Amino acid sequence: MFETTPVQQPVQPPRQSLAGRAYLVRAGVSLGALVLLVGVIAMAAAKGETHIPLGTVLQTIANHLWQAGYDVDPIDAGIIWNYRISRAMVAAACGASLALSGAVLQALLRNSLADPYLLGISAGASTGAVSVAILGFGAGMVSLSLGAFVGALVAFGFVALLAIPAGRGAGAIILAGVAGSQLFNALTSFIVTKAATADEARGVMFWLLGNLSGVRWPDVYLALPVAVIGLLVCLWYSRALDAFTFGVESAASLGVPVRRVYVVLIAIAASMTAVMVSIVGAIGFVGLVIPHAARFFVGTRHGFLLPASALIGAVFLVAADIVSRIILDGQVLPIGVITALIGAPAFAIILCHGRVLR
Amino acid sequence: MSLELRNVGWNAGFKKIISGVSLRVTRGEFLGVIGPNGSGKTSMMSVLGGIRAPSTGQALLGDQPMKKIGRRNLARHIGFVEQQADTIDRITVRDAVALGRTPYLSLLTPWSGHDDAIVCEALASVEMGPFADRMWHTLSGGEKQRVHIARALAQQPDFLLLDEPTNHLDIHHQLGLLELVRALPVTVVAALHDLNHAAMFCDRIAMMDGGKLIALGTPEQILTSQNLRDVFGVAAEIEIDDQGRCHIRYHAGNQKTGPIKKDRVA
Numbered sequence: 001m002f003e004t005t006p007v008q009q010p011v012q013p014p015r016q017s018l019a020g021r022a023y024l025v026r027a028g029v030s031l032g033a034l035v036l037l038v039g040v041i042a043m044a045a046a047k048g049e050t051h052i053p054l055g056t057v058l059q060t061i062a063n064h065l066w067q068a069g070y071d072v073d074p075i076d077a078g079i080i081w082n083y084r085i086s087r088a089m090v091a092a093a094c095g096a097s098l099a100l101s102g103a104v105l106q107a108l109l110r111n112s113l114a115d116p117y118l119l120g121i122s123a124g125a126s127t128g129a130v131s132v133a134i135l136g137f138g139a140g141m142v143s144l145s146l147g148a149f150v151g152a153l154v155a156f157g158f159v160a161l162l163a164i165p166a167g168r169g170a171g172a173i174i175l176a177g178v179a180g181s182q183l184f185n186a187l188t189s190f191i192v193t194k195a196a197t198a199d200e201a202r203g204v205m206f207w208l209l210g211n212l213s214g215v216r217w218p219d220v221y222l223a224l225p226v227a228v229i230g231l232l233v234c235l236w237y238s239r240a241l242d243a244f245t246f247g248v249e250s251a252a253s254l255g256v257p258v259r260r261v262y263v264v265l266i267a268i269a270a271s272m273t274a275v276m277v278s279i280v281g282a283i284g285f286v287g288l289v290i291p292h293a294a295r296f297f298v299g300t301r302h303g304f305l306l307p308a309s310a311l312i313g314a315v316f317l318v319a320a321d322i323v324s325r326i327i328l329d330g331q332v333l334p335i336g337v338i339t340a341l342i343g344a345p346a347f348a349i350i351l352c353h354g355r356v357l358r
Numbered sequence: 359m360s361l362e363l364r365n366v367g368w369n370a371g372f373k374k375i376i377s378g379v380s381l382r383v384t385r386g387e388f389l390g391v392i393g394p395n396g397s398g399k400t401s402m403m404s405v406l407g408g409i410r411a412p413s414t415g416q417a418l419l420g421d422q423p424m425k426k427i428g429r430r431n432l433a434r435h436i437g438f439v440e441q442q443a444d445t446i447d448r449i450t451v452r453d454a455v456a457l458g459r460t461p462y463l464s465l466l467t468p469w470s471g472h473d474d475a476i477v478c479e480a481l482a483s484v485e486m487g488p489f490a491d492r493m494w495h496t497l498s499g500g501e502k503q504r505v506h507i508a509r510a511l512a513q514q515p516d517f518l519l520l521d522e523p524t525n526h527l528d529i530h531h532q533l534g535l536l537e538l539v540r541a542l543p544v545t546v547v548a549a550l551h552d553l554n555h556a557a558m559f560c561d562r563i564a565m566m567d568g569g570k571l572i573a574l575g576t577p578e579q580i581l582t583s584q585n586l587r588d589v590f591g592v593a594a595e596i597e598i599d600d601q602g603r604c605h606i607r608y609h610a611g612n613q614k615t616g617p618i619k620k621d622r623v624a
Contacts, residue, residue: 236465239460240460242460245457246445246454247443249443250440250443250457252429253407254458254513255429299448300448300453
């Protein structure tokens with residue numbers, strides 16, 4: 001009999017002080033981001049072609065929320081409330097949803113390069129949009145947004161159907177997504193090249209790169225609940241996402257119902273992305289990069305990572321929208337250009353300093 | 359609490375990987391699973407661990423079908439360490455072991471000091487206490503494997519299942535890990551490649567070939583020259599020492615003298 005005796009080591013006491021401090025730091029970062037979000041939305045309401053003082057912005061908000069009765073120029077009030085605040089709210093909801101979807105997909109598919117558009121959604125949305133705008137699908141009864149939403153769902157359905165016989169694993173989903181995206185991008189190019197006038201093509205391009213200019217309050221009523229519900233569902237599954245750290249089998253051995261988590265979370269990420277893309281177009285970069293930036297600040301536990309990603313994504317997109325409106329006099333740049341122009345160098349700095357991806 | 363397979367088969371698509379496996383794990387034992395590559399050890403282990411549902415037959419925990427018990431409850435009784443599991447996430451050793459508490463946590467029972475204590479205890483029992491705050495990617499292969507075992511121990515399992523736990527480790531760490539596992543107060547089922555390790559550490563050995571469990575018994579009953587030739591296709595002598603433990607001495611260059619391997623169940 002090969003006998004050994006267990007080596008008794010003193011059990012380390014839980015380092016609550018350190019853990020407590022880490023919680024405080026993370027809570028502080030989250031709280032800071034929330035304050036930043038409110039601040040940046042107020043900034044977004046003040047900045048633009050006509051500059052409106054921040055005081056007027058706050059008074060207008062107070063008038064609308066609490067009937068405060070401040071004396072504000074009705075034109076200023078109209079610009080602030082009907083155009084800029086609604087636009088900033090949608091930008092925030094959109095940034096939060098895209099970053100959240102990216103964080104969830106990166107965890108589930110165990111791939112640092114996963115982003116919300118991996119599932120073919122942006123490609124499908126653009127095909128849907130050009131089908132309505134250029135081919136005239138729906139005979140004028142269907143809006144560009146609805147066309148984009150239907151296109152996104154069709155493309156996602158195609159990718160899902162392809163992934164199931166291909167093996168259902170992370171690799172199969174990623175490859176099916178690549179195939180679906182290529183197919184729908186080719187369809188979009190085909191339609192634009194064959195049927196569009198120069199003006200139509202320019203309009204479509206502008207929309208495809210991301211465009212917040214048509215956004216009004218009804219869009220807020222759609223985007224905000226979708227973002228909040230998406231965040232809550234993802235948070236519900238945050239421990240399950242943690243369990244995927246060492247892969248699918250390890251998650252299963254930790255008691256996670258792997259298939260259900262896959263279906264629910266991919267469906268949630270796809271729906272959030274499809275709604276946002278149908279409202280504002282395919283804004284790139286946010287879903288891929290913000291989760292990595294958030295990991296740098298709060299670590300890899302999803303209970304912290306998911307809300308942090310959502311908040312940072314929201315702040316980032318509202319700020320990018322401000323820049324897109326003021327950087328060129330009298331002209332609005334597509335927001336997708338700004339997210340990549342600012343985001344790529346910012347991310348490069350984080351990458352080098354934090355070695356986020358190793 | 360018992361762990362049992364009754365006439366279990368498992369198919370990958372249309373391909374039969376294991377069939378007709380019946381096995382009852384005895385409480386407190388160290389059960390080794392041996393067999394050549396492709397004999398179905400890993401598949402059998404994952405059915406036994408409740409990770410894969412059997413295609414035919416029944417997998418039972420405490421005489422109840424695993425399907426009825428539910429994955430979360432299973433994870434409180436069975437800890438499973440895969441052949442290889444790595445991550446690119448930047449996590450600490452403590453975080454990795456903390457994952458073992460997943461089956462106990464919910465919105466109503468959040469993380470507590472009790473969980474902290476269990477994580478520390480699990481780390482100490484694999485002698486990794488001082489590594490608690492090290493980053494995962496700085497660990498060596500042997501250290502990572504110990505942390506995986508600590509993670510499984512944090513599940514407070516009755517049964518610890520290890521699929522070739524000593525793969526890629528040097529001989530010192532192979533023996534160290536198996537000694538450590540042997541000393542743990544849990545029932546262990548381990549798929550092992552090294553037959554001498556199986557002889558040294560196991561109370562019983564299950565031998566698999568071609569997707570079937572072909573023999574089950576003590577090391578002396580299973581590790582015979584005849585079995586090694588028939589199943590592994592190697593020539594070897596078995597020596598029994600004065601403590602009754604067997605040692606295998608392989609003969610180089612004699613492999614081809616053994617009979618051609620039997621047909622696999624395909």
